[in-house]
């Protein structure tokens with residue numbers, strides 16, 4: 001099975017608030033994208049990597065080149081890394097990268113923002129695809145109780161009121177890399193390209209697109225290290241995790 005990995009790194013990082021694309025933001029002195037790329041390379045599962053970067057971003061293209069050179073200098077196997085301009089939404093960025101990975105059987109889509117994802121997670125997803133899964137996602141069990149809320153009928157008390165408490169034991173938090181048979185992912189994204197703005201805004205991962213085509217999505221264990229760096233607090237947590245566990 002030939003496997004391609006898409007790293008989406010074209011977001012602007014509004015919530016992190018550094019005024020530069022999130023993938024450029026330093027984590028213990030190195031750009032977030034460098035960690036994400038090294039995790040993919042260390043897993044050994046990638047035959048090709050395509051990184052979606054913000055349009056005209058030279059700094060992240062440079063990160064791709066440097067990580068590639070460093071891997072080669074270490075004497076390890078480094079798959080070719082191609083950088084392409086991403087799009088306005090995450091799904092657009094995935095589509096821009098997808099067209100460059102024609103020759104592979106399987107594709108893993110990974111958020112650069114999940115910079116500390118351990119190599120084992122990439123391997124677990126790839127193994128499940130090799131066993132015949134058409135869609136595979138890494139998940140974690142929930143530790144918090146979850147409530148469904150609705151608008152409160154008394155805003156003077158609180159803006160929201162609890163509607164119900166779903167059974168937490170059946171719920172999972174979803175991470176990346178999400179793996180797919182290339183044909184299923186391509187078909188799902190071609191359909192999503194026709195979505196109106198409201199439908200497009202509701203797309204938060206790739207698996208939900210293939211779910212809507214009735215493709216079974218299998219779940220394998222993810223990792224607590226795969227947190228998505230979204231806010232300043234997440235960056236602090238990621239630096240602490242790096243210090244304790246390295247990468």
Ligand code: CTP
Pocket residue numbers: 008009010011012013014015016022023052086087088089090091093094110111112113114228229230
């Ligand atoms: N992403 C992308 N192209 C976009 C939007 C997002 O490639 N047009 C990527 C981000 O770079 C990130 C992943 O999708 O690796 C998840 O997105 P998110 O965490 O929301 O990152 P940002 O969009 O950069 O952050 P924010 O929403 O705070 O601006």
Ligand code: MG
Pocket residue numbers: 011
């Ligand atoms: Mg975003």
